[in-house]
Amino acid sequence: MNLNYLDFEQPIAELEAKIEELQLVGNDNALNITEEVNKLKEKSRKLTETIYSNLSPWQVVQVARHPQRPYAMDYIERIFDEFDELHGDRRFGDDKAIVGGIGRLDGRPVMVIGEEKGRGVNEKIYRNFGMPKPEGYRKALRLMEMAERFKMPILTLIDTPGAYPGIDSEERGISEAIATNMAVMSRLRTPIICTVIGEGSSGGAIAIGVGDKLNMLQYSTYFVISPEGCANIIWKTSEKAPLAAEAMGVTSSILQELGIVDSTIAEPMGGAHRDIDQMAKNLKKELVQQLDNLQSIDLDTLVQNRFDRLMSYGNS
Amino acid sequence: MSWLERIRKGPGTQKKQRSSNVPEGLWKKCAKCSAPLYRPELEKNLDVCPKCDHHLRIGARRRLDIFLDKEGRSELATEVLPVDRLKFKDTKKYKDRLAEAQKATGEKDALIAMQGTLKGMPVVASAFEFAFNGGSMGYAVGERFTRAAATALEQRIPYICFPATGGARMQEALISLMQMAKTSAILERMKREGVPYISVFTDPVYGGVTASLAMLGDIHIAEPGARAGFAGPNVIEQTIRQKLPEGFQRSEFLLKHGAVDMIVSRHDLRDTVARLLSSITSTPLAEAITETPAVAEAESQTEIEDQPLPLGEDEQTPS
Numbered sequence: 001m002n003l004n005y006l007d008f009e010q011p012i013a014e015l016e017a018k019i020e021e022l023q024l025v026g027n028d029n030a031l032n033i034t035e036e037v038n039k040l041k042e043k044s045r046k047l048t049e050t051i052y053s054n055l056s057p058w059q060v061v062q063v064a065r066h067p068q069r070p071y072a073m074d075y076i077e078r079i080f081d082e083f084d085e086l087h088g089d090r091r092f093g094d095d096k097a098i099v100g101g102i103g104r105l106d107g108r109p110v111m112v113i114g115e116e117k118g119r120g121v122n123e124k125i126y127r128n129f130g131m132p133k134p135e136g137y138r139k140a141l142r143l144m145e146m147a148e149r150f151k152m153p154i155l156t157l158i159d160t161p162g163a164y165p166g167i168d169s170e171e172r173g174i175s176e177a178i179a180t181n182m183a184v185m186s187r188l189r190t191p192i193i194c195t196v197i198g199e200g201s202s203g204g205a206i207a208i209g210v211g212d213k214l215n216m217l218q219y220s221t222y223f224v225i226s227p228e229g230c231a232n233i234i235w236k237t238s239e240k241a242p243l244a245a246e247a248m249g250v251t252s253s254i255l256q257e258l259g260i261v262d263s264t265i266a267e268p269m270g271g272a273h274r275d276i277d278q279m280a281k282n283l284k285k286e287l288v289q290q291l292d293n294l295q296s297i298d299l300d301t302l303v304q305n306r307f308d309r310l311m312s313y314g315n316s
Numbered sequence: 317m318s319w320l321e322r323i324r325k326g327p328g329t330q331k332k333q334r335s336s337n338v339p340e341g342l343w344k345k346c347a348k349c350s351a352p353l354y355r356p357e358l359e360k361n362l363d364v365c366p367k368c369d370h371h372l373r374i375g376a377r378r379r380l381d382i383f384l385d386k387e388g389r390s391e392l393a394t395e396v397l398p399v400d401r402l403k404f405k406d407t408k409k410y411k412d413r414l415a416e417a418q419k420a421t422g423e424k425d426a427l428i429a430m431q432g433t434l435k436g437m438p439v440v441a442s443a444f445e446f447a448f449n450g451g452s453m454g455y456a457v458g459e460r461f462t463r464a465a466a467t468a469l470e471q472r473i474p475y476i477c478f479p480a481t482g483g484a485r486m487q488e489a490l491i492s493l494m495q496m497a498k499t500s501a502i503l504e505r506m507k508r509e510g511v512p513y514i515s516v517f518t519d520p521v522y523g524g525v526t527a528s529l530a531m532l533g534d535i536h537i538a539e540p541g542a543r544a545g546f547a548g549p550n551v552i553e554q555t556i557r558q559k560l561p562e563g564f565q566r567s568e569f570l571l572k573h574g575a576v577d578m579i580v581s582r583h584d585l586r587d588t589v590a591r592l593l594s595s596i597t598s599t600p601l602a603e604a605i606t607e608t609p610a611v612a613e614a615e616s617q618t619e620i621e622d623q624p625l626p627l628g629e630d631e632q633t634p635s
Contacts, residue, residue: 163527165555170565171573171574175546178527179500186501187508202484202493203527203546210497224524225486226494233486234406248400248489258401260490278365296474310501313494314455 002234008051013268046058048270050068053089055219056304058242060251061227063219066199070100070280071130072114072157078280079287080104080112086143088135088180094170095136097128097160098208100143102152106107106288111147113140113208114157116196137177144181144188153291155209162226163204178207183243185210186310189303191285191294195221195265196252197272212306213290216252217283218267223250260313264288346370348541362582371539371582372520375421376428376445379478383586384441389432392440393463396455398425404488410487413449421448427479429453429464434476435590436602441470443478443524444518452480453525454488458495461529465502465513474512474593479530483523496528503532507605512596514589517544517567535592536576537585538567544575 003006019040026033057064063069076083080103081209088094100113118127120239140156147154163174185208192211200209200222223230223245230244231237255261265286268275294302344353348370358365362382363372368499374382380389401562404410418424426449430443443463444451453461463475484492493588513532521544530544538544545565553560563569570576594601 069555081501092630163349163546165551165562167552167556167564170545170547170552173573173575175526176531176575178546179496179529179531182497182528183504183507183532185503186497203496204496206493207527210472210501222490224484230486243406247404247406248403248486252543254402255490258491259608260494296349307501307505310494313498314399314488314491316401 006059006060006066008062009048009270010308012044012048012051015040015047019044037108045269052093052270056242057221057245057249057251058227060219060222061199061241061245062272064221066271066273067119069198069290070272070276072116072121072159072197074276075157075280075283076103076114078113078277078311079284080110081107083112087139089142090133091137091138094112095128095133095139096126097130097164098136098140100139103292105155105284108291108312109150109152110291111143111152111154112157114152114197115160115204116159117159120207128164130160131162132204132207133164133166133169134172134174134177137163137174137181140208141177141181141184144192148190150187151190153193153295154188154211155287156192156194156211158194158196158200158205158209159198159220160201160204160223161199162201178203182210183208186307187303189299190299191291191302192306193290193294194281195287196222197283201226210306210310212294212302213262215263215265215286216255217265217272217279219254219268220252221245221250222252222255222261223248223258318436321426326405335535338571340431345600347372352604358419364582365463369540369581371519371541373446374479375447376426376443376478376480379443379518380428380430380432380441382582383431383443383476383478383589384432384434384439385436389430389435392429392431392442392467392628393460394424396425396459396463398454399489400487402634403490404485405485406487413436413487417448419447423448425460426451426453427457427460429460434586434593435582435588437593437597437599438471438473439476439593440464440471441476441478444480444521446480449485449526450483451479452483452492453495455495456491457485458498461495461499462502465499465506468513469502469506469511472509472511474597475506476514476516476589477529478516478518479521479523479525480518481521483525484623493524494546496524499529503529507532507534512593514592516589517542517570518587519543522546531575534596536570537578537580537588538566538576539582539585540579542567544570 002013008313022033022037083101083103087103099116103112115130116127117130118124142227144154194209195215198220202224203235227241228238229244231240252261252264265282268278272279324609342355344355346365350366351357363374392516395571398414400410430522431440514535515530517538519542521530521565543565549560567579
């Protein structure tokens with residue numbers, strides 16, 4: 001089994017392995033196998049297309065958590081012309097699960113805030129697996145308030161398995177940190193665009209998720225409780241997570257129908273991790289376009305619209 | 317009783333023998349010290365155990381009843397009803413779960429909001445009904461809370477909320493999560509407008525409700541022994557793989573770590589809140605009304621008192 005592929009992708013993995021093998025043979029053989037390789041490549045492309053056009057909600061969750069899925073830093077590197085990271089909440093510490101700083105998007109200065117899971121064991125531990133503590137959200141808050149003072153739009157990239165559930169988190173007021181961020185983001189006088197790039201888990205996600213636009217990458221997921229957690233409560237086993245994912249509607253298509261998500265950003269065939277550069281391009285294009293629109297609205301109207309939108313959540 | 321006797325007397329005798337002659341519901345056991353409590357006495361004592369001062373859980377309607385002045389109350393936002401937007405279904409349909417909860421509690425959803433007076437001072441107050449789906453917050457709870465806050469904002473009168481909840485309601489999925497943002501946004505408006513909001517933590521307060529409306533008060537008060545936090549103890553234990561210290565997330569812990577301003581006994585709640593609001597809003601209190609209003613009717617709360625905390629309604633161990 002190829003670990004770079006999810007279990008439902010194994011047929012693709014097998015085809016790709018065959019292609020690779022043929023190409024190796026082709027290199028030290030006079031036989032012309034180009035035709036055969038091309039045929040297989042086309043077959044693989046079609047297979048990927050078929051599988052990905054029919055993903056179940058649970059499969060989407062798996063793609064959203066794919067170990068090779070691009071994280072916030074991957075996008076920050078590719079989307080912004082320059083980026084200066086800013087550290088610390090000025091009160092307790094610097095949370096590595098949240099990255100923040102000033103970047104330039106097509107020349108215009110923006111404040112970027114992103115949840116970062118980290119790649120590889122060491123970096124994952126360093127980033128606490130993308131689970132922020134209170135100081136992370138307070139760093140985000142400090143930077144967002146700064147952005148308002150200096151008239152910089154705010155772009156947030158959401159990707160977390162949840163705010164960190166630990167003793168220290170509770171002692172330092174994780175609930176207050178999340179609540180305050182939402183409260184302040186609801187009124188900041190600067191455009192805010194939030195994008196779920198991977199896993200948007202509950203309070204840990206919405207703590208940097210209140211704004212004028214909410215985007216989701218095509219195979220990202222956003223939920224109030226993880227499918228495993230939901231399954232644990234209802235069926236007393238996390239093995240029923242696929243059912244829970246189905247019931248909760250954790251994908252962008254359903255959330256867009258509910259009027260919660262504004263826009264779904266297309267991913268390359270087979271998911272963002274198959275072509276990170278292309279994904280970054282798609283995301284950048286959407287961000288630039290949305291920012292152009294938002295910056296043409298006067299700030300009073302912008303903030304009032306944001307507030308009215310918040311008040312309307314759940315209304316039919 | 318030997319197996320022979322059991323056969324002779326027929327099935328079910330064992331059970332029958334155990335039942336007492338005391339009329340159902342007249343006596344109740346304190347969940348903390350196990351003292352037998354005579355219900356009428358207990359009610360007079362605002363459902364606080366006279367032996368150990370344990371604050372028993374009480375329903376939303378009774379909560380508002382013992383808090384507000386007796387006269388001039390009106391319920392707010394009763395037109396807001398729960399909606400099953402996702403047609404959520406697990407082992408049961410959400411629609412049916414709602415119907416059951418409505419039948420069991422007599423309420424439409426888990427939040428009740430009222431306009432009234434506190435020692436003559438006009439206020440808006442709301443309370444969570446924990447017996448309704450663990451006091452969880454979906455659309456109806458968020459919307460009722462928000463409309464109550466909007467009423468307070470419009471009339472520039474204080475708003476007091478009594479959360480008692482397991483968190484966001486998973487059957488309404490992201491709509492529940494968005495209620496966190498909604499309630500936080502209206503509270504931020506109140507704050508900017510200088511309209512006071514007091515949050516009173518009553519056992520238990522968890523998840524998405526703690527991480528929104530419960531934590532955004534000008535003043536935070538906790539009842540003695542109330543548990544409050546973001547993640548439930550089970551979830552934290554599973555994550556960090558160690559036992560939690562005694563008293564973790566209880567009122568005393570919250571006070572120590574700066575999450576609440578004070579711990580106030582249920583008996584002193586009216587006085588304390590009235591005094592604070594009188595100072596904050598520079599409103600003299602109507603001196604005549606100083607007594608806690610007598611409690612009108614008994615309310616059955618036994619069935620929920622012994623229920624374990626519905627932990628992790630919206631915060632589970634990340635996987």
